[in-house]
Amino acid sequence: MNPVTMTEIIDYSRRHTVGVGMFNIVNMEFARAIFDASQETGLPVMFGIPERFMRNFYSPDCMALICREMIKQAKAPMAIHLDHGKTFDGVMIALRAGFSSVMFDGSSLDYEENVKQTAEIVKIAHSFGVTVEGELGYVGRAGTDELTPDSFTRPDQAEDFVRRTGIDALAVAIGNQHGRYQGIPKLDFERLRAIRERIACGLVLHGGSGIGNEDFKEAIRYGINKINIYTAMDTAAKDFTRNSFGNYASYLDYTKDLTTVVRDVVLEHIKLFASAKTM
């Protein structure tokens, strides 16, 4: 199989009334964990590679190659997605590396600049057959950014943004944040409903780790197609390493078990997202 774009992922989500998970990769074990979870369930999944990771840790060409090689053996559709592309150059690097989908996150720009830069990215990415996710409103980070309705996505502005940029999916801010929530987040479903009524493109929920199971399902029923998960995998890997690394005689055995631990987090989420239709 070849990597699919976000269009196929969104179509799948709509046909089955399910959410599709995008899981970020920090290394090859994480990539393997995501792939194994998809193979075990036959459910589609997106590999996510954030621009900040690819600048710090590894070459995007290398990670795209690893993902592409895995996808050749895949049973279900899989995409290679740039998560939180923040710069024009970062998005171009992802396009050259063969990503099948990109996010351009202009949410920290003023509105008109976000429209202008996102529209430019869409024009270029679409010419390569690559889909684009934009962000409107500001998702931010738990514990760092204040969560106020002022930073939430406005339905009327979302309609204008999608029309003027031509994006394939929109990341919304409806009470969700990145990182570790203090307490259980409260999502603004009425706002989500109003956004869904106004726009036809895919909808994405960032900051998935820590959202309650019923809220995930509710968000999918209200029109969320793609859900991003990273912190839950990071936490599981960190806790496993802290508690058990000293018990291993070999690094290889540790690595195998670490991959299983991360795979289980992915499995739990993709099964949950696939069960949204059932009340």
Ligand SMILES: [Zn+2]
């Ligand atoms: Zn995000």
